[in-house]
Amino acid sequence: MKIDECQFDRATVRAEDEPRSLAGDVVFLGRSNVGKSSLINALLGVKGLARTSNTPGRTQTVNFYKVNRVHFFVDLPGYGYARAPKSIRSQWGPMVEGFLERRREAIALSIVLVDARHEPSELDRTMLTWLVDRDIPRLVVGVKADKLSGNDRSKSERSLKTAFETAEGGVAPFLTSAVTGYGIGELWRHVDEALRAHRDRDL
Ligand SMILES: Nc1nc2c(ncn2[C@@H]2O[C@H](COP(=O)(O)OP(=O)(O)O)[C@@H](O)[C@H]2O)c(=O)[nH]1
Numbered sequence: 021m022k023i024d025e026c027q028f029d030r031a032t033v034r035a036e037d038e039p040r041s042l043a044g045d046v047v048f049l050g051r052s053n054v055g056k057s058s059l060i061n062a063l064l065g066v067k068g069l070a071r072t073s074n075t076p077g078r079t080q081t082v083n084f085y086k087v088n089r090v091h092f093f094v095d096l097p098g099y100g101y102a103r104a105p106k107s108i109r110s111q112w113g114p115m116v117e118g119f120l121e122r123r124r125e126a127i128a129l130s131i132v133l134v135d136a137r138h139e140p141s142e143l144d145r146t147m148l149t150w151l152v153d154r155d156i157p158r159l160v161v162g163v164k165a166d167k168l169s170g171n172d173r174s175k176s177e178r179s180l181k182t183a184f185e186t187a188e189g190g191v192a193p194f195l196t197s198a199v200t201g202y203g204i205g206e207l208w209r210h211v212d213e214a215l216r217a218h219r220d221r222d223l
Pocket residue numbers: 050051052053054055056057058059071072073074076077098163164165166167196197198199200
C-alpha cells in the first residue's frame with residue numbers, strides 16, 4: 021500500500037469511544053516495550069507518529085492511527101510489565117480481550133510482536149491462543165532483529181517457527197527491525213495481502 025495520509029486519530033479507554041471500523045484494521049500486540057509503537061512508525065514511515073518510550077507500561081489506552089482515510093492501525097496496551105501498578109495490570113486482560121471480541125470482524129490482521137532475542141513468554145502464547153480461538157488473522161514477528169548477529173537471527177527465526185507453528189496456522193514467523201528496516205518490506209506484503217483478503221471477504 022502506498023501511504024498517502026496517516027495521522028493519529030484517537031486514544032480510547034472505553035468501548036463507546038472507539039471509531040467505527042471503515043475497512044480492515046491492523047492491530048499490534050505484544051508486551052510493554054517490545055517495540056509496537058516503533059514498528060507502526062517504521063511501517064508508516066513516519067518517525068514519532070506513534071509515541072515510543074523507554075518507560076514500559078505507560079500506554080494504557082488503545083491508540084488508533086488512521087491510514088489512507090479507511091484503515092486503522094491500532095496500538096494496543098502492552099502486557100507483562102510486572103512493575104506496573106496492580107490496577108493497570110488487572111485492567112489489561114479485559115481491555116484487550118474486550119477489544120478483540122468487539123472488533124473481531126474488523127481486524128484484517130493482528131501482528132504479535134515478540135523480542136527476537138528472547139524465548140516467547142507465557143503471555144505471548146496466551147495472546148496467540150486468544151487470536152486462534154476467535155479466528156482472527158494473525159502473524160508473529162520477532163522484533164529488534166538489529167540486535168542479533170546473522171547467525172543468531174537464523175536461530176531466533178527457527179525457534180519462533182517451532183514455538184508458534186501449531187498455534188498460528190498461517191504465515192511462518194519472521195524477523196523485523198524498526199531501526200534498520202529489516203523485514204519491513206516482507207511485513208508490508210503480508211499486511212497488503214491481509215487487507216485484500218479482508219476486502220474480498222466483505223464483497
Ligand atoms: N534496537 C532496536 N530498538 C528498538 C526497536 N524497536 C523498538 N526499539 C526500542 O525499544 C523501546 C520500546 O519501543 P516502543 O516502540 O516504545 O515499545 P512499545 O511499548 O511496545 O510501544 C524504545 O527504546 C525503542 O527505541 C528495534 O527494532 N531495534
